[in-house]
Amino acid sequence: MNEEPSVALPYRDTKPQGAADFYLAINATFRFILNRLGQDGLQRYWSDLGCRYYAPVSQRWQTGGTEGIAQYWRAFFDAEPGSDVKVVQSDREVRLEVKVCPAIAHLRRQNREIVTCFCEHCYFVSEAMAAPAGFTVRVQGGNGSCTQRFLPTDAITPPQNLEDITRASLS
Amino acid sequence: MIGCYDFCGHYEWTFAWFEAEGGHELVRDYWVEGISRDSQQHARELILSQGFAGMRAYWGHTLDHEAAGYAIHANEEVFRIDMHECPSKGFLIHNGLVQYRDYCDHCMGWIGPMMQDAGFVVDHEHNHCGQCWWEIRREESTAGPSEAGQLAGTTDVRLRPGWQTPSSPHDLYRRATDPDDKCPPLPPSS
Numbered sequence: 080m081n082e083e084p085s086v087a088l089p090y091r092d093t094k095p096q097g098a099a100d101f102y103l104a105i106n107a108t109f110r111f112i113l114n115r116l117g118q119d120g121l122q123r124y125w126s127d128l129g130c131r132y133y134a135p136v137s138q139r140w141q142t143g144g145t146e147g148i149a150q151y152w153r154a155f156f157d158a159e160p161g162s163d164v165k166v167v168q169s170d171r172e173v174r175l176e177v178k179v180c181p182a183i184a185h186l187r188r189q190n191r192e193i194v195t196c197f198c199e200h201c202y203f204v205s206e207a208m209a210a211p212a213g214f215t216v217r218v219q220g221g222n223g224s225c226t227q228r229f230l231p232t233d234a235i236t237p238p239q240n241l242e243d244i245t246r247a248s249l250s
Numbered sequence: 251m252i253g254c255y256d257f258c259g260h261y262e263w264t265f266a267w268f269e270a271e272g273g274h275e276l277v278r279d280y281w282v283e284g285i286s287r288d289s290q291q292h293a294r295e296l297i298l299s300q301g302f303a304g305m306r307a308y309w310g311h312t313l314d315h316e317a318a319g320y321a322i323h324a325n326e327e328v329f330r331i332d333m334h335e336c337p338s339k340g341f342l343i344h345n346g347l348v349q350y351r352d353y354c355d356h357c358m359g360w361i362g363p364m365m366q367d368a369g370f371v372v373d374h375e376h377n378h379c380g381q382c383w384w385e386i387r388r389e390e391s392t393a394g395p396s397e398a399g400q401l402a403g404t405t406d407v408r409l410r411p412g413w414q415t416p417s418s419p420h421d422l423y424r425r426a427t428d429p430d431d432k433c434p435p436l437p438p439s440s
Contacts, residue, residue: 088255088256090256090341090345091344092255092256092337092341092344093340096255097253097254097255097256097257098254099254100254101254101257101261102254103289103290103292104257104261104284104285104289104290105252105254105257107284107285107288107289108261108264108280108284108289110284110288111279111280111283114283115276116272120271124264124267127267128252128260128264128267131263132259132260132263155251155253155255158255159251159253159254159255160254180251181254182251182254189292200251200252201251204252
């Protein structure tokens with residue numbers, strides 16, 4: 080883990096890693112939106128977050144391509160406590176091999192009820208970040224470990240099937 | 251993935267998203283239902299069952315984890331926090347993130363209802379620059395807020411150079427548990 084947060088991250092803190100208890104708030108936020116605004120509202124929240132809050136990341140991906148995407152995710156997971164993620168970059172694709180999702184792992188340690196569609200946020204947020212940069216995302220797996228592929232939008236690949244994203248649970 | 255490293259950034263962004271979706275009431279409801287009763291249920295359990303001892307257990311742990319510059323003073327009548335370098339507001343200032351009109355309201359938004367349920371009231375002041383103080387007393391107490399330095403000595407944030415800045419008006423609460431129960435604005439020099 081780097082001592083200094085990477086410049087690949089658009090928003091930087093003075094400490095090298097975040098506080099894992101914030102995963103409790105992320106999960107609770109999803110639950111609140113789901114209860115109040117339904118699944119459509121939650122998906123809209125994720126997409127808006129990707130488009131707006133993470134717009135600086137999209138801009139870097141637009142200019143940096145797969146190199147920029149890979150740099151971002153390496154720095155991102157360095158700053159997430161408890162993550163075990165391999166970032167594999169090729170000319171046309173970046174693949175995240177998530178062996179230990181830090182959020183799911185912490186929610187389980189804290190025995191918190193996990194929103195069952197929790198892992199879908201990785202698709203909706205990342206897709207909204209990637210699209211303006213000319214990339215698309217496919218997520219396979221979830222509930223603690225998954226594979227996320229960032230591909231050019233002209234790649235011949237079926238659309239994301241949400242049934243390929245595993246429902247999250249305490250076990 | 252949404253991460254915890256920049257949590258305060260997307261948390262603050264989310265307040266503005268809620269306000270656009272459902273107005274001020276939806277933001278308030280989020281602080282109570284989403285944060286106070288769900289995310290922070292561990293704080294609620296500690297403080298409702300142990301009172302002041304629960305506050306010390308919760309804030310000692312949490313603020314250490316967030317690497318905050320803060321001081322805690324407590325006796326059998328009052329629990330006081332002096333926040334000198336709020337890590338949360340500091341992150342927003344450092345990164346120039348301002349989507350919601352008053353980020354600092356979220357603390358009273360989730361702590362206030364928890365204290366009400368636990369039978370406490372709150373005197374509180376924040377300067378929107380990452381400094382604030384809290385005095386929490388049982389609701390039956392008739393004591394008002396302490397004078398500067400009286401409880402916290404030299405760690406009282408009100409004695410800090412720069413506590414008063416003309417460009418940043420303070421928000422002040424007296425015996426409050428609601429984020430909207432702010433006292434009328436103080437003149438900058440007071």
